[in-house]
Amino acid sequence: IVCPLSGVLAGQARVTIDYNAWENNDRQRYKNSSVTHLFPVFSNSTLEITEVGPYQTDVDRYTFSNGTSFSVLYLKESFHIEAFLKQSNGQPLGGKCVNIYLNPDQQTKPIATAYTDDQDGAIRWFSGDPEQNPTRKGVEPLLNGELEGFRWLRVAYEPDRDVSKGCDKENSAVVNGSVMDMLILVRSKVDMQFDDPWERIEGYQPGDEVTGGVAVLRNRIEAAVAGQQVNFVFQYWNGTDWVNESVAIETTNDRGVANFSFTYTGKQCGDEECEGLWNIIATFPESSFYVG
Numbered sequence: 615i616v617c618p619l620s621g622v623l624a625g626q627a628r629v630t631i632d633y634n635a636w637e638n639n640d641r642q643r644y645k646n647s648s649v650t651h652l653f654p655v656f657s658n659s660t661l662e663i664t665e666v667g668p669y670q671t672d673v674d675r676y677t678f679s680n681g682t683s684f685s686v687l688y689l690k691e692s693f694h695i696e697a698f699l700k701q702s703n704g705q706p707l708g709g710k711c712v713n714i715y716l717n718p719d720q721q722t723k724p725i726a727t728a729y730t731d732d733q734d735g736a737i738r739w740f741s742g743d744p745e746q747n748p749t750r751k752g753v754e755p756l757l758n759g760e761l762e763g764f765r766w767l768r769v770a771y772e773p774d775r776d777v778s779k780g781c782d783k784e785n786s787a788v789v790n791g792s793v794m795d796m797l798i799l800v801r802s803k804v805d806m807q808f809d810d811p812w813e814r815i816e817g818y819q820p821g822d823e824v825t826g827g828v829a830v831l832r833n834r835i836e837a838a839v840a841g842q843q844v845n846f847v848f849q850y851w852n853g854t855d856w857v858n859e860s861v862a863i864e865t866t867n868d869r870g871v872a873n874f875s876f877t878y879t880g881k882q883c884g885d886e887e888c889e890g891l892w893n894i895i896a897t898f899p900e901s902s903f904y905v906g
Contacts, residue, residue: 658702659792661712661771665696666798670740676799676902684799689761690834691803692742692752695728697769697794699735706735707771707789711781714739715768721757724780728769737769753800761837762903767796804904805833806844809871812894820880827873828896830866830904838870844898846874850883851891859884872896 630650635643666685667673671694674686687693695714699707709732713724726747728739741752755761772780773787812826830839844864849856864872874894881890898906 657788658790659699659707659771660702661697661699661769661792661794663695663697663767663769663794663796666693666767666796668693670694670742676801678902684764684797686799686801687753688834689753689755689800689802689832692740692750694740695737695767695769696739697737699730699737699771699792701789706730706733708732708735710735710771710773710789712737713768713770713772713777713780715766715770716753717756717765718768719766723778724770725751725754727781755835761832761835762800762802765798765800767798769794799902801902802832802839802904803834804830804839804898804906806830806896806898806906810873818878820878820882822878824876824878824894825873826894827871830870830872830898838866838868839904840866840868840870842866842898842901842904844872844896846872846876847895847897848876849893849895850888851893852883852886852888856893857883 628650630648633644633647635646665673666687668686668688668691670692675683676686677683697712699710699712701707708730710730712728712730714726714728715721715724726739726741728737728746730737739746741747742750744750756765770791770793771789772791772793773784773789774791775781776783806828808826809829810825810827812824818824828844830842830844831837832839842865844866846862846864848859848861850859851857862874862876864874866872876894878892881887883890883892898904900906
């Protein structure tokens with residue numbers, strides 16, 4: 615007798631075998647009989663991360679020039695995860711504890727745990743929810759001091775392990791564990807502020823050297839952003855609009871400071887004469903690890 619187990623939840627299956635002598639036209643020789651047995655049903659599981667993003671609902675990606683694209687999280691900011699845990703036959707696994715790791719090869723303890731929904735096996739976790747994550751910590755610097763860069767996000771169902779600061783080992787587990795890793799990009803949001811203001815109340819005379827500088831700093835921790843480009847745009851007023859005359863591209867030093875030097879030419883503005891009104895704008899272009 616072959617009994618299909620499609621659609622069966624892992625655990626115990628009650629199998630009943632009935633013999634009906636009447637249906638077999640053999641009631642004169644045999645009596646009806648019924649036998650019931652309980653069989654353990656084991657299953658593999660599948661875990662799928664469907665969404666990772668900053669804050670509670672946002673989704674952000676960064677695409678490199680070669681076309682590769684990665685989900686983005688931000689340093690020291692909250693983030694959310696959505697995933698599903700199912701049996702290999704597609705049946706949802708509800709009420710299960712899963713461990714959440716960031717760079718598990720370096721930080722072997724999970725940063726948090728989450729529980730699958732009883733109805734559909736869904737995982738909906740937000741780092742800023744004190745009930746789901748009492749520390750409310752988001753994307754933290756790594757133990758080696760690394761701030762931005764690539765990190766492995768892991769969501770793991772580990773019923774056969776007693777994980778320190780994570781899920782307890784399940785008693786009589788009937789579902790094998792599963793894990794999914796996702797490579798994400800951690801970026802920092804930055805602020806730019808004056809380090810050496812170039813505004814002069816009394817103004818400048820033609821031929822004067824105009825110097826100044828700005829500092830680029832991470833906005834969540836007190837740390838400078840070194841080795842990044844800052845664009846200084848030099849503009850003059852032609853009576854109607856601001857016209858870009860030139861652009862200087864400078865690189866921030868170890869203090870996050872980029873400086874410029876510009877010779878004020880008065881009313882000689884490029885190839886034309888103007889009113890002598892000049893404007894200098896500092897901009898920070900987006901890079902793979904930083905965003906203004």
